Amino acid sequence: MIGYLAQRLLRALLTIFLVVTFAFFVLRLSGDPALLIMSVDAPPESIAAFRKSWGLDQPIWMQYLAYVVHALTGDLGNSMRDGRPAIQLVLERVPSTLAITLPAFALKIAIGVPAGIYAALRRNSFADRLTMLFSVAGFTMPSFVLALLLVLVFSVKLGWLPSSGSDGLANAILPIVTLGAAGAAILARFTRSAMLEVLGQPYIRAASAKGLSWRRVVTEHALPNAAIPTTTIIGFMVGTLIAGAVVVESVFAWPGIGRLLVVAVANRDLAVVQTILLLVAMTMVTSNIVVDLVYGWIDPRMRTAPK
Amino acid sequence: MSQPLLEASQLTRHYKVRRGGRLFGHAATLRAVDGVSFTLRPGRTLGLVGESGCGKTTTARLVLGLLPLTSGEMRLDGETLPKAGSTRWRELRRTVQMVYQDPLAALDRRIAVGRQVMEPLAIHGIGTSTVERRDKAMAILESVGLQAHHFVRYPHELSGGQRQRIVLARALILEPRLLVCDEPISALDVSIQAQVVNLLLDLQAKMGLAYLFISHDLRMVRQVSHEVAVMYLGRIVERGDPDRLFSAPTHPYTQALVSAIPVAARQRRQRLILKGDPPNPVNVPTGCAFHERCPIAVAHCRAETPLLRPLADGREVACHLAAASVGGL
């Protein structure tokens, strides 16, 4: 077990390292921050001074080496816009993002999983078709369309909820619903097919033949097995808690990581973009490890090989 | 006797596996096929029997060149089979074709079966025009007992037996000389099995095909084979004439296998029932691989691996005790 964990952690670190490296080079090759942050008609000597002060005049591999060395000591660089440490800027936004992604995550599970189970148990019924119709609509519709639709109905027409900003609880409702709806739709569809797959297995019929009531067959024999594939998709959703709200945060002007990322990319605020990508890579990788561990816990076949 | 078509000598296929769980096991060797030799002549059938994991399907895949050999050699018409993928290999390979267990899985369900029968011709660049290829496909369909109107059907429109005939037609269109049949009738209903077996025998008589016939159904193997080889854990343990082998098996494993066959008559016999399951091929017991389940094993069996030795009646058996009891050479 220890060996396995060590191996997984090593792979995780490698993944993070690759993401960071890739981001570093792509960002530097795709635009000059000096020209974006200073105005284009700034005197050449001040641009040169800017470059020198941020180390942009060095060869790119020197810059990279310096970045890695600093990052390893915990220094992820400063924002080119306001000079504050990038890590500080990013971490400030985390609670704000989690304030909408965590409730949305709960909403996805609370709606998606039961809806999927229900649809599977009532396969081909009207209720099943209706659920799947909503599900298809939910995950084919781009989130900004749903966001605008919700704004149109609840803010413009009914005037019940604010359309943007972050002044209070009411502001969070529409972003949460937008995020939650799409995730719930995906989860419902996934849970349904996982459940159908399990219900078709011989051990389900064998459990009925044993004399168990249908309710017990479903809850004690079908659900634990259907949970195995469903866990994967839920784990993936955990990975998107930090960075999955870029579009929604932009539409609702919610001051989270997503909006920070959009602004930082537009400005080529290198240190900030890299810090966000590092954070995203870390959450993704962590959630993957957690999913694997949970997998081993609920599926005994992953724990041991046949004797 | 005619020249051998296929000579397989000491075919070996080992796999590196990890033991002790998925996570942090140590490397081990799985001996799927461990030194199997046989000769096949034109118009003859070698039946390969044994339980799952005994290596009969791996042997088939080795013969077809679908798996590389770990060691050993194969000769077709006396010519050593060159490295897989070379031009000469491809030419030789054409003379060996395969009939699968599950015809539905072996066919593409979106393509009319006639086109699937023609396809190998195009792949090997045989025949100049589509018309020529179509004529050839029609002729083959007829020879496997199908009619022209089946040409445009799709696999799901045909019955299991008809699908197996299509698979057979597709293999035969390249005019192979050896057909490897891996459980060709196991997926078929009882009343259809006889149809397909009779067809295989007729085709053999007409075209002089050689068959490597793999099945767990000993009765069917006896029906089609000129020679039978019994495999246990990657090795041949007994080989010989099917009538003699099944009426008086000498290897204790063959005896158990024969005795396990339920006979469709009321003559209930005393049955020899083996204890336990076949061991894992990663963990083959020392000496004779069968000794742990063998009812007559002695200490010597644990120490030394018995080799295939000829008996007086021309059979070969790999058992220290059987050779002695029958008075082997």
Place this chain on the structure above:
Amino acid sequence: MYCPAQRQCVWKGRSISVISPPLIDIRGLTVDFDAGHRVVRVLHGVDLAIESGEAVGLVGESGSGKSVTWLAALGLLGGRARVKGAVTFEGRNLVGAPAHELEAVRGARIAMIFQDPASSLNPVYRIGRQLCEALALHRGLTGQAALAEAARLLDRVGIADAARRLRDFPHELSGGMNQRVMIAMALSGQPQILIADEPTTALDATIQAQILELLQEIRRDSAMALVLISHDLGVVAENTDRVCVMYAGRIVEDAPIDAIFDRPAHPYTSGLLAALPELEGPRRRLVAIPGVVPEPWNLPPGCSFAPRCGEVTAACEASLPPTVQVESRHRAACLRARRPHEPGIGA
């Protein structure tokens, strides 16, 4: 029609003959599957009675209805199946019975084991837990008492080191071992009947012999009735007293084993026997039954076997042949089947 066994009884000092009802009596059982765009009948009125302690084989090809008969009897076919007819067991009709009544019969009175033992056990639970679940359900055993009984059952079905095996997961056991576990689970309710649905089809020959031997041994000890469903006449012949041959959703012949082999009355039965190769004696060319089994939605109007039958007459194609009594315990659904001493058409 099947004649229930007559028994001698003593009543008020006089010996009288009474007809005891069979253990389970299936009458006119039909099953229709709703495939959405059409309703397909897969079982066409099956009559089958089984006595206490009897061993009956059900033989037929895939789709002949041999499994469906018993799944329908136990209400295990799911929502898309419409079951009609009567299945009388212990004085009650199981067809259309409320769920709790069926649940009380399943496993406890009539147990069932299936073709693929490895996937008939739940992969996420240990063997012990699954056995204890059955023991709690049927015998009210829990905790240590259940574990002890579970270990005893595993021991009974020939699993060595039973107490340790209870902690294994199904994937850690071989196919043969899993089928033993399934049999142990079936025994946990001390049932009157065990339905074994192709119990050895997925297993290797030597393991098949082990499992069939075990079933025989259990039957000798427990007087439990056995219904052995198989496509293999040999398996059935060696393990049962009586065979029902099914074809296209009907029982076409029902007779003691000897009669089936010595004097099959239905051409399908004799066709099956001729299509089987033998292990000894001279090799002969197999006599194949021509054609294919008709699809359930495309049955011929008369006898379903008529298109493949070598002895077909115009009458066979006109209407369904009635089931006739050939001998006292031998019935067949064929116009040409006659009592051996009667000057029949096919004699």
